[in-house]
Amino acid sequence: MAGETILVADDDKAIRTVVGHALGRQGYDVRLTSNAATLWKWVDDGMGNLVITDVVMPDGNGLDLIPQIRKRRPDLRVIAMSAQSTLLTAVKATERGAFEYLPKPFDLSELLDIVDRALASRDEDAKLPDGGEEEGRLPLIGRTPAMQEVYRVIARLTATDLSALITGESGTGKELIAKALHEFSKRRAGPFMAINMAAIPRELIESELFGHEKGAFTGATNRYAGKFEQAQGGTLFLDEIGDMPLEAQTRLLRVLQEGEYTTVGGRTPIKTDVRIIAATHRDLKQLVQQGLFREDLFYRLNVVPIRVPPLRERRDDIPDLVRHFLGQCAEEGLPQKTLTHAAMERLKSARWPGNVRELENVVRRLAALYAQDQIDVDVIEAELADQPSYAANNAFDPEKESLSQSVERHLKRYFEAHRDNFPASGVYSQVLKEFERPLISLCLDLTEGNQVRAADILGLNRNTLRKKIRDLEIPVVRGRK
Structure with a gap:
């Protein structure tokens, strides 16, 4: 204006x-x-x-x-x-x-x-x-742009009661985000209750969530107040929501739609005043396509999506995280430690497939097992002996591994990186296409754009090669080096 x-x-x-x-x-x-x-x-x-x-x-x-x-x-x-x-x-x-x-x-x-x-x-x-x-109150650690976006979403939700769906790899701190949403909300005076769907036998999930009446099933010797009743007036955190059985999903959907539930074995509807925050490391959209998760429930939960970045996307936060964990260790009575610059850089270069949880475990071992007050890079190298650096993990050494082993290593990383959003089908053709394009392009570079020679080297019919060049949109320049 x-x-x-x-x-x-x-x-x-x-x-x-x-x-x-x-x-x-x-x-x-x-x-x-x-x-x-x-x-x-x-x-x-x-x-x-x-x-x-x-x-x-x-x-x-x-x-x-x-x-x-x-x-x-x-x-x-x-x-x-x-x-x-x-x-x-x-x-x-x-x-x-x-x-x-x-x-x-x-x-x-x-x-x-x-x-x-x-x-x-x-x-x-x-x-x-x-x-x-x-x-x-509950400061989260991290100043990188990826974490700033998480902070801004949390800040925007302080005055609302909207449901949120937190997604992210295992070990990224999804429950911490859920606690922050609760602690900075108008429900902060109420209880925060958490339940992990993957850790409870499927036949007991409904009882854990909604409670049960005495005699509702064998072993139900007393009335049990479920997590919805325990979380009344506060927040209920449903961790690993992707592992919830379909029958329990149906009951949860009714709670979100009607604001009431019945206990297992009960007949009288109970009004509930609970905010729902869910989390998963799985791709719920894919589960919906496979018929393993209700689409209507997904949209009820996914009112506000929050993606927690993996540690590899926020490497510059690692020094702050390390100092935070070392401070916690000192408060618990372990010796105070510091790290040299080289040691910290080595931690920043690691892959961290287990994310922040893995980093915390390493830091706690450093505080508990090593006598020196200042940890140097050789100690870090020993701790990370089985975990090559990010740079090293991308290198190919023909003297140490075959081409097949190198391809396998890269495919493992691809599967690991996409495990939460893997396509429902077509992986075979997709991987072949990704492999074919650089193979043909490099071979054309080697032959300076001579397609006849390239076809011989590749063992392909010339017309087949031409079709692949066209389908894969590979530029061909005669005489290129």
Whole structure:
């Protein structure tokens, strides 16, 4: 909305300049300041149609200003940005009434999009979310962009009761995300109950979830309150929801639709007030296609999808995670340890198929089993002896393995990386296609584009080779090296 005035407060001159120029090019009138006092004076004087403020400034905290701005001018949207990009910062910004939170560094195009949405939303009800903040509540570890997106989703859900589906590989911390959703929600005073579908015998899942009456089945000598009853007023976390039997899925769907359930052996419907958060490492859409998971239940659970990134997508978070785990070990009475730079870099280069859980186990062994106060790279190498580095895992050494072994190794990584979203069919033809294209392309490079020679080397009919080149869209350049 060109012509409107945007107030920008940030003590970093470079950020002020870049943001000012970007907004100016969009036709906005931009006012820039380096301090909170000037920003507040502008707001108090009735200036501006939108505020963009840093969190930490020399004379105050931008988060502390937000409630004052919202009280003084309820229609004035505030965008908070911060280099202190933690979950707590994101949640505080949202709880205090920020329209949006942006971790630094940010993409200017994203900022401009948020500015457009903020100005367009001024006629909406600007209700402040309930609940204060507690400084020590469940900080998640990580400052990488992948984790920032998780934080922002959690922050947006603080004032809602929407169901969420958390997906991610084993060991990524899905239950921590579920606890964060609970701890920063309006249900924080209620119980948080967790149940793992994969850890309970199928015949007992309905009883565990909904409870049972005395005499409902052999061995039911007393009435049992299920997880729904225990979680009343709070949050129920259904871990590994992909392992839930179909009959239990049907009963769960009724609870989500009707807000009531009956115990096993019971007849009287019981009203429930529970927020549902589910998690899985499996591809539920694929399970739906295979008839193993109800499609209507999937959409009921997947109101807000949250993907937890694997550790290999957030390697720069590893130092913070290591220091966090070492600190926990010290609090538990284990010796305080530090790691050399080389040791930390070796941890960052590892593959971590077990994700954060595997990293935590390694760190705990370092704290418990080694006498030295500072852990060097040779200790890390010993701990990771059976786990080659990420770089080494991509290398091919013809003296140590055959081509077949190398292909097998790469296929294992492919299967591992796609185990949660593997296609229902067609894997054989897909893998062959992926293998054929580089094979033919490299052979054409070797023959400098001579298809007759390439066909001989490959042992293919020339017409067959031409068809594959066309089908696989392989460029052919005569005389190429």
